[in-house]
Amino acid sequence: MNVTFLGTGAGMPSKNRNVTSILLDLRQELNEFWMFDCGEASQHQILHTTVSPRKINKIFITHLHGDHIFGLPGFLSSRAFQAGREPVFIYGPKGIREFVETSLEISGTRLSYSIYFKELEEGLIFEDSKFKVYCKKLDHGITSYGFRMEEKDLPGRLLVDRLKKDNILPGPVYQQIKENDFVTLPSGEEIDTSPYIDKPRKGRVIVLFGDTRYNEEHIAFAQNATLLIHEATFSKEQGQLARDYFHSTTIQAAHLAKEARVKRLIITHISARFHKSESNQLLQEAQSVFTNTQIANDLDEFLIKTTEVHQGNQKD
Incomplete structure (x- = not known):
């Protein structure tokens, strides 16, 4: 299992960061990819990877701001040329169905496959033999969700x-x-x-937050995650800006990771006001609170091992 960041910017694309889209590679587990958000030009970013769009059959949308959804109609249209009749399942806030169907209808787009929509309410939204997915409302200017993907326990190894x-x-x-x-x-x-047969192995837990202010009520949702993916739109000095615009700072994302005792934090959704040379400063801010932090850049890929332990790694 690994995660690929197609876009890591906030609000609008910059020379170094496209807007938000993330892929979870579940080929070994389910022979498919799951996409989280689909900002403008996400399909173009995919061309720089080995991902086949026809393998992307679940799309989870955190919220309906343009930098998270404007790439969706184009991606769905292009996918029709490659995917045959393999359906897509789209999970998102109320309005996602209207947005997609209106875009496709007005543009005269005809798909060769079906789309199934689930407009979200908090709680369990998906379960199969290997995974459960939960969603929770966050604290943003419009309805925004976080997703918690829990892998069910894995069989023990052969002795x-x-x-x-x-x-x-x-x-x-x-x-x-x-x-x-x-x-x-x-x-x-x-x-x-x-x-x-050795004892069963604990499954991995990936928690991905959409845009949000820091809120202590979110800690339980991220508790003991193997990986937490959290926005860090602003630096530590910009706490008031983060609050005014319903976003988080590097320090706030790190504090949430620390309090939730996650194993690893990846920060993303970086404001276009920051130049590429400032990325290391943002990373160091977060690491001053939570050591095991990484910052995502476009097309970065991170492996999520089954051997990763579910406990925090932070400075006291």
């Missing part, structure tokens, strides 16, 4: 050394042992497979 010690040699039987409670060996002996 190969123990198998070999018991003279159960590698072969197709190993796969059978992984998938069944009891297995008949080539010798005819039936064995209980549980002694040869």
Whole structure:
């Protein structure tokens, strides 16, 4: 599992940062990608990756400001040339359906696939055999949501050394042992497979916030996340601006990560007022509160390992 930032800017594109769009690569888990927001020119950013648009079949929209949705009609239109009849599921605030359908109708766009909409209310919005997705309202000028993706517990690893010690040699039987409670060996002996399977591994948790002011009520939603992706539109000196415009500072994002005891924080949604040379300053501000912080740049890709521990890493 990894996450790719197609755009990391706030409000409008700059020379160094396109506006917001993020991809979660779930090819190993589900053979698909999930997209979070789709700012202007997101489809062009995809051309700089190895991502196939037809593999993007779930799109989660945090809120309806233009820098988060203006790329959506174009992406959906272009996807029709590549995706055949594979449907798309779009989750977003009330109004997302009207925005998409109106844009496609006025432009005379005809899609070769179906779109299914779910306009959001707080709580569980999606579940399958491997993931649960929850959403929560944030504190922004218009309705804005955060998303919490919880991977269900993963099967324990096969204890190969123990198998070999018991003279159960590698072969197709190993796969059978992984998938069944009891297995008949080539010798005819039936064995209980549980002694040869390690305990289940805790699934990963990815929390992604849309635009928001800092609010202590958000801490519980991000609690113990493997990865928190949080906006940091302003620097630490611009706290009043952040409040006036319903955004967060670097320090506020880091404080939330610290209080929620997340494993890792990635800050994004950087104001166009900051030059590329100032990125390191913004990163250092956040790291002064929460050590394990990274700043996203366009087309950055971050691996999310199953071995990452669910506990915070911060300075006291």
